[in-house]
Amino acid sequence: MPELPEVETINRGMKKYLIGKVISKVEVDWFKSLAYDQKFINKHLINARIDSIDRRGKVLIISLSNNFNLLFHLKMTGQLVYKSDKERFGAGHPSDSLINKLPDKSTRIIFYFNDNSKLFFNDQRKFGWAKILDQESLKEFEYLNKLGPEPLDKDFSLKIFKARLDLRKNSKIKSVLLDQSIIAGLGNIYTDESLWMAKIHPLEVINKLSQSRIQKLYESMLEVLNLSISRGGSSDRNYIDIVGKKGTYIDFANVYKKAGMPCKRCSTNIIRIKVASRGTHICPKCQKLLK
DNA sequence: CACTTGACCTGTCCGC
DNA sequence: TGCGGACAGGTCAAGT
Secondary structure, three states: OHHHHHHHHHHHHHHHHHHOOEEEEEEEEEEHHOOOOHHHHHHHHHOOEEEEOOOEOOEEEEEEEOEHHHHHHHOOOOEEEEOOOOOOOOOOOHHHHHHHHOOOOOEEEEEEEOOOOOOEEEEOOOOOOOEEEEHHHHHHHHHHHOOOOOOOOOOOOOOHHHHHHHHOOOOOOHHHHOOOOOOOOOOOHHHHHHHHOOOOOOEEEHHHHHHHHHHHHHHHHHHHHHHHHHHEOOOOOOOOOOOOOOHHHHOOOOOOOOOOOOOOOOOOEEEEEEEOOOEEOOOOOOOOOOO
16 A cells, blocks of 8 residues: 555654553564564563654654664555544544454554553555564664655755666666655555656656656656645555545546546546556556657 | 566455 | 456565
8 A cells, every 4th residue: 555645644643643652562463464472572562662753765663762663564455543542433433433443354463552542553465564673673674775765855856866767767767666766655656646747658768758857757756745645645445544534635646547537638538557567547648658 | 687477465346 | 146357555586
């Protein structure tokens, strides 16, 4: 599931609800989601307080008072949902059916806090993971070390964007945008949306793109990511935020999952093709391969 | 080096 | 209704 805007939405929600909480118990229902023995988990998580929370690419990093860190990658179907015993959502609340039914059959880990609130890690497809890393292992953590820059950082200029793309100038643009080591955080939805907005075919080789096309892509990418964050992300299937709410960006999508619908610019029907073995949505008229 | 495929998993949807 | 296949927001390893 989650790409940058969804993970960022969860990051903000977790900051709001979880800072200062002390973990009192951890239950793991699927070993691979938190692949440590229970003794290790208890030793490093129980009585630890949540000091700060951050996002890097699609990963969430929770810093604990004991100098350990709890990391999450939600992959396709991961959810992190907070449930407080005090603030029950009443009937009719959009979150009601989701939250009050937890834990459910996709719950893989439950974190209990000392005020009786809980954090559920749900993951239908079991691809996601959580990790417990001390400061040293965090610094050496391959996944994070390989990540490219954050596209929404203030320092992430057009110049840097061009330099990142130049690292793979003989490759096709969509594969490169999906490569987390080039730029961190884009996934299938936001690459398709950004490329449509910039009128670039996903199979275009980077070398062939003009400077102005690349600038347009840079601006489109930032616009799409910022809009999505402001809408709480995309709930195409099962993405929900920390309190169980869906994101509404998908209502603004121009191509993603829009095959057969008219392009908003030229009315040509959007089509679905395969790129890097991912379903890819384009307007065949607006996004033509360059000669 | 660039690119594809299969693996990791569960669930839903569509056509027959 | 049942069954098989395609497909799903991500990443990694292995093969061409």
